[in-house]
Amino acid sequence: MKLTLFSILLGLATITWSKPKPCSKPNHQAFNFWLGTWDVRTANGKEAGLNEITRVNECLILESWTGKKGLKGSSMNYYDPQLQQWVQHWVSADGTIIHLKGEAKEQGIAMEGTIYYAKTKKTFPFRGEWQQLKDKRVRQYFSQQDPKTMKWVTWFEGFYKKRAGKTP
Template structure:
């Protein structure tokens, strides 16, 4: 790796200090001696933009691009330059090209103080919307919302009215996962992760409790609610049995949860737990 020139060292110092005009001059001097330094051309473009030398910035950016500097960073900087040159349409076109290339870092755009000024431009808003769908697909896929009726903070009672415990179900990972945290009235606890397996289109629940029960069930929505089937494993004695759960949204806003276990490979089923969920009062 070649040693940095004095001009480059000065340029880097000026750049770090935000002395943009001096940085632009120093990078320009450095690129005369080192015309193949793509990073220096890019830094020159940024410095020149900040110093409001837009023609010089566009020219330097073109050189950086010709030297195959990072296409994403070049597109970002060209979009910023277009904004500063009062050409919003060209800036949006650059972002559209970036989106078409598969870029999904929408937060880098919305968090950029220059590019964020494009908000309200119909083209910009459309690009951000499209990128958001690509960046966070679960939030925009109806299959991932099928279990939303279970989301919330709940008091859970058995059929006779006695308190069974409380449960909190929360959406996580931008809609890709539901997390359950259960606390029983007797003090036992458990949690589950619930998600859509897109390879099969099925909902999956993986449950683990402090007492060593492990549930692995999958399925989907039926006319009666969310029906998941699979197995339950008991860590303490090493046994595994067929298991299924049904979550049914009721007309009064409650949710019925009904678990069953089989001891004969699914020929017959025995109730394992039945609970009725009532939403906790708003705090």
């Protein structure tokens, strides 16, 4: 009996307890379809710019945008387990700041929040959607609420096509 108890204790002593990795749950991976280096075109097919989306670590995705006219901007994207929502903070070189929160949907991510324009010092309600298309492109759609009509108007619609040879 002592040998059996000793064997059990010895077995328990050799078990290594591993904690689950932070940000390893499916909610944290829901934006992985956006990772990569992308050529972006508008809805009418005109070149809009280049966007590089990288996962810095298990918990954080960074976006680095360069528009066709040279305007640059970056965003930080992460799943917040306390809010149980995705969060995006965007800042561009012209001082535009976007704060969005939302959730993963069946085909992508949908968020809403505000956009602030440094030039006019005005803030408006703002929405963003990212949708993975069947052909592996990503559709990004932003809309802003018009303060006069209170209607949502298209702010930007872009179609992302992965650059050949580039992986996330």
